[in-house]
Amino acid sequence: MTAHLLIGPVLRRVTGDRATIWVETTSAAQVRVEATGGGAGSAQTFSAYGHHYAIVVVEGLRRGEASEYQMWLDDRQVWPPTDSPYPPSVIVTRPADDAEHPVSMIFGSCREATPHATGRKLPPDALDAYARRLMTDPQDPQLRPDLVVLLGDQVYADKTSAKVRRFLRRRRAAGQDGPADEVVSFDEYTKLYLESWRDPEVRWLLATVPSVMIFDDHEIIDDWNTSASWRADMSTQPWWAERIASGLASYWVYQHLGNLSPDELAADPLLAKITSVPDATDLLRDFGLSVDAPEQAENTDRPYQWSFALDIGRTRLVMLDNRCNRVLTPARREMLPAAEWAWFTDQAHGDYDHLVIGSSLPWLMPPAIHHVEAWNEKLTVNPDTRRAAFAEKIRRAVDLEHWAAFSHSFHALTELCRRLGEGGADAPRHRVGVGGAYAPPATISVLSGDVHHSYVARAKLGPAVRTPVHQLTCSPIHNQVPAPMKPLMRLAWSRVAARGMRALAKSAGVPRPPLTWKRLAGPYFGNAVSTLRHHGARAEVEVEGTSKDGHLFTVATVPLTDAVKNA
Template structure:
């Protein structure tokens, strides 16, 4: 059953961008999506307005494994351009710790593109800087267009969190000691599996306009013309397990259309209010009954769209890196072997994932590290989209996208930053067993990148989709429910891995220990910092990991089976930018009182000394590694008065008396669900502070002061 699609206006020339992407002292890159081919030259200027860059020569690009074309046409009106600038030959590198700016010149008209709408206040061009040592960086995840945006007290944040980052850039644009130099989006930049019906209809029409044709799925289904009911049935038939009641994008064109709306909405999507309540009039979560949740989602989407001009400014004025998580493709993506086997056995399911990965490359991955993507890889995507009826091209498209293993990347900053792919390089156990998030080959690749770093005395930063050290009490509860589900799920489906999203690092304890052993024993690290998202609540903690089964080095003062080496870890988590959990906030508040936890775990027998691998010791598989996790409380702008002594009791920390009536407290600062984008402050390579930007006027910020590190 086909339905009528809306008529759309003529597309603007620039569909998305400019977005400032990978920038080092050796190279600067700017990304755009357009409705026609762009022949651009990127020009970098110093603080005096002097040109300090030159375009790369094609031969030099080939030597560096760069693709010769800087623009790729993937639809009738859909072009992607990544334009690079190199330092002048006599300078050798771009200057550091000074404000730079850039312009994009059209080489056909010899005129600069009009970028006035993305310039910060008072600036004539968008700007950035390259830090010699990291000072302030920003990061966040989970940005759903119609997501709930409740602060801890139930009040509503109307602005997109990235708009708050723009305001921060405006205030600090000339103070480089306080201005964020980089933005990391570490997952769920779009929610491909959760699109409101009104937006879905628009995406179908925009997809046809972009691609110039409808590209059917392998079974012949035309994603751009099917109804919502048909889409839901098709999703279930593929094996996609998203529990969202809303639509799932399926075709490459639909993924691309969703990115265009989410990455600044230059295409001009508008959501008519149709007489709905004004979001500004709603001040508290309980204003909305469950029946009005859909109304709130519609209103939330309207406020999201109204923030996009500010978001475009943020993308243009800060170096941006992006990593995927499940919702960028589909919920439960590579959750376990059962999910993987079912999807890979479905022609439609395989194609949906391939379409999502191709769109991720075009909108996110390409700009992270262009050298990771050879021309042949991109050509496979283009060949399929140009000729989707060719079976050989379809087969190669699916195979190359599913098996590609170069999504992760490393930045040569000081300290270095590792952005890790923990989605496509997993090691699956039995059908529903939680996976090892990075297999041995991925960890070996990470070790190789570390060997390439000259100064190994720094504390590296690792960007991970989900926290390596999650909030202990919540992960403990999830583990208990999963184990109950293992016993009962075969009959009832209760607490299945999919329903409770079991994919934390520690859910697979062998993989958890293998990952940390790689850092501690194989890479020789003593301190690391993890920045994560995904879990829809924010927190900070310290963790100390030790493993007494260390066989990697000869016996020494730090390796004598009595005093095991310890890995000191700082875990910072910022989530979500725009997706407050509908439920669980009260439970999270209660569990926030449990901020310290010691975990123990076994190692595989082959990692133990020989005398512990023989006879009955082998059957005990007793604990050989230990982790102690300690929560770090945050501080709000408005300090609370000193609590009476009786409030230190657990019960009274959670219950608050107002007007002689009890109320559950949500202002506990160990954990928060407030929408935010985080700023991380470093001094001499060490993190000293995290600030969660939150609230329409940033009045709801939460600050975590990181205490000096001491081994317990």
């Protein structure tokens, strides 16, 4: 059977003179990639659930150069398409000695698949607009980022398009159990990625710029792992076991596998097992169930870690799982279990200038919402069980599940940023620049999405903190917040609302937060993509929205290193 390209190629990690490229094909094939001027790699596809995938490690690329590349399935060239109207895809490597070389990454979250996909008229897709601009000169360093960072809700399993809903209705009529308009099985999940990643502009962008990704809730279901009672209720649904197993297995294949470096791929035991058998369906199903087994809810030794880290030049990015590995025990809820938090703090030590923390959920929310979430969390452990049950209903009804609603983790992240920023005797130390002097990080930035509005906020952690610390939130890429919510979101940023909600939290015994934060830009409610730029010790973020005709325009540009001095 002749194999064809179904999804991809998707350029994922570029590390030194190596790159990883992910692909889905219509049947089994040997996948080969060759770059002009040197660099090649090949891999045999693996099979699961009747689908075929490969991740190819391309080795021997020239450092500091842009190389066009081609892909073959067996002996047929399939990329670039002969009729493509777009520029050739390229792999750009960084120079061997790039300590002074600038670093840029674009980021955002919450992208419904295609225009009008769910029957709603959405503003233009910011990722499409970014791709079209980059097409004017894919090798221009002023246009081209080092990395695309996608911070959750890359697909919506619970908010499907008309096309996917028609497919689901046929499946349900044939006896497949599950909600009428939501995906459940692995095969149904594949339709979401097919629809999203075959968008022509996005397909080209993903083939041309490296990308990393982390899930939020909609990859599985809205409010995933909000609380222990939520998990208990979901487990009673007859379709839930297949939903969570398929959701996590498909996430591993389509998103997480590409987050791993070539060395991490070589060491991953699951990948080794999957590529050693003719059909990996049972392996992936068992894997999906095992990493979400109810008895794992308080386990500090998860069998698989979704969080990951990478360095680009003098920038370190640490992406955190805010969903799957939560500890949900009331009174000691945690965003990450102890073992994974220890891993995170280890990553905060090292040889870098700028620390970037990827968190699908914002650490610093609009202050009024922060205080409401802290108040609610306190009430959910009230000795009066009726009040606690009522607080739990509120938590689930209005999505009170951000860092403030996991107060132990909120305080731990705040303390980590403070210690890093002080650079004192007890703080993790960072070797800065070629000369090797030690100092606190030049900046700490927390990248987030989820909340369907974009903003920049500066944390105030005390006079001893020398490092500028910011919350950078960009959402949505292609979605929209309901119109009635916009004035409420704006109000949540006001001092009056913050004082009122702080009084509410205080009445429940919630201590004052160990920091304050000030909004520097936003809130912006349109579709957007943001760019974080580092050059030496300097840093800035630019938020860009989409115009009605699908072009990008600057919403705000905020200098992250000067903002503290001028504030």
